[in-house]
Amino acid sequence: MNWEQLLSLKRFGDTHKRLRKEQNETRLGFEVDYDRIIFSSAFRSLQDKTQVIPLSKTDFVHTRLTHSLEVSVVGRSLGRLAGQKILEKHPHLSTIHGYQMNDFGAIVAAAALAHDIGNPPFGHSGEKAIGEYFSHGNGKRFKEHLKPSEYQDLAKFEGNANGFRILTENRPGINGGLRLSYATLGAFTKYPKASLPHKPTANIGDKKFGYFQTEKETFQDVAEELGLKKIINHDNVSFARHPLAFLVEAADDICYTIIDFEDGINLGLIDEEYALEYLIKLVKNSINTSKYNSLTSTADRLSYLRALAINTLITEAIETFLANEEAILAGEFHKSLFDNSSFEAQIKDIIKISVEKIYQSEEVISKEIAGYKMLSLLLDTYTQSFLPEDSSMESGYHQLIKSSVPKLQISEQQSIYTSLLQICSYTASLTDGFTVASFEKYKGLRV
Structure with a gap:
């Protein structure tokens, strides 16, 4: 895979190639993607969809909308930091084609903004509820009328695939959905495969699936334009991830690890002193002890530690991404950027507490x-x-x-x-x- 193709500005229906050096700098194509997502009705609906606590009446608990905005902010930083180093390593992208550091940030920010746009109500339990209606409920009556791949789409209903459908679906008078750039669609698709075969390998890109059978041809068109590496396993075809999808995933991982934990503290589900101790372990190499001790309220201490923790994880994600850029471009990097992290123990501790105290809470x-x-x-x-x-x-x-x-x-x-x-x-x-x-x-x- 090569960056020039991966940064394609093409949109659904284009008959001519969009060149980066011919873009209007006042409103770049990748920035248009962000605008189209944020003004869409599907994105607005995230304001009343669960992130942590379903139907929460408190004003400080995150919804899917606030979570998506925060993931987008983190994603923009990751994209810009990566873009800066990529352009230094591949100067022709800038000197010949006109790409800039902020292009990478804009692509990741837009894809991250949309990363939950296809999620059902009630969080991941909503996905399971829809899928289990067909695998265990009254929806099983339709199985005999469906092809195996079609039934799998329904029985393992996937918010990521539904998100790709929302972003690209043809509707009367609206062809190509939101008509986003193919670069953004590629970065959005963390799981560039169909629902079958189910989890065929240990590759993180095979963990779930990224498109339904109705969008199969659309995704293949996107993959071909971007030059995504095709992976053929017997009769099954999947693709290597777009490199920037790793950054979208990292932004989501950072936010739900740290900010869901913060929600648990604010809700009183996690003891404050106990929780702050775990965050301090994560940022022990960067914390300013005197500044931290001068903060008098729990909210201020939590805010300070959250900012440090996010910055710490951003720095590590970028280091891992850049160290493995060649393997990622070759489609040979099969882990998340936080697998084998130097902060693995601290991250696991935080997630373990979140699972026990928040996700498995009675509420x-x-x-x-x-x-x-x-x-x-x-x-x-x-x-x-x-x-x-x-x-x-x-x-x-x-x-x-x-x-x-x-x-x-x-x-x-x-x-x-x-x-x-x-x-x-x-x-x-x-x-x-x-x-x-x-x-x-x-x-x-x-x-």
Whole structure:
């Protein structure tokens, strides 16, 4: 893989190559990507989607939207730092093609901003709830009508693949979705493979999948333009990651490790003194002890340690990325940037506490249980209304449901797979609050 191709400004529908040196410096193409994402309705919906605590009523707990903004900020720093060194190593990118340090930052920032855009309500439990509706619930009735790859898309419903769908999906009057640059789409796709085979290797890019069967050709077009290395394993084709996807992943890892932990402290789920001690261990090489001791409030001490911790992890991620640049470009780097980290012990300790005290807390578990029930009922309601087993037996109730969901336009000419994926994608687009309201309405509890 080579950087000139990987930094492609091409967008869906382009017939001519977009050259970096011909870009208007007042509003670069990669910056346009960021703007299009932040003004999209799918991004706005993240303000009422779970990051840590479902349906939290406190004002300091992160939502998917605030988390995404913070990941984007960290991603921009990672991209710029990497870009500076890459341009020093490959000066022709700047002197001949016109690329600048900030281009790398803009690509990573945009991809990081969108990294959770396809996630369902109620966090990762929402993904599991949708998938398990088809693997263990009433959705199993559709299995015999689907190809193995189509059924796998549904039974292992993946927010990353749904995000790629949102960013690129053709809709009436809107071809190519948000029409982002292919460089940003490549950096967004942490798992450049289809749902089958499921976790075929230890390569981190195979951990999940990045596109549904409906977007297979779209992703292959993006991969070809970017020159992503093709990996052929018998009849299966996947791709090496876009190098900047490693930085998007690192930005997310940094934020959820540190900031979810901070949320746990603010919620009182993690003891303050105990938690601060663990953060101090992470930043012991950079902490200014006298400054830290002069801070009188827990909030100020926590803010200081958080900033140091993020900076510490940014520095290490960049060092690892640059040290392995050649292997990454060759598609031979198969780990996250924090695997074998010098701070591995400290990171594991923080994540272990977060799992025990936050993710497995009674408040989180009870709300995730409710989320499972709600999403299962919504999927049952939509599939029975739009895909009845016997159309002649369609009830007045199901007709009312169809008319109450104008965004679900499903035609009789569509395949069952396409219709089911459309229903799943719509359900995933709902906010936590709207899901609760819809559940209550369909149960007759709300007028």
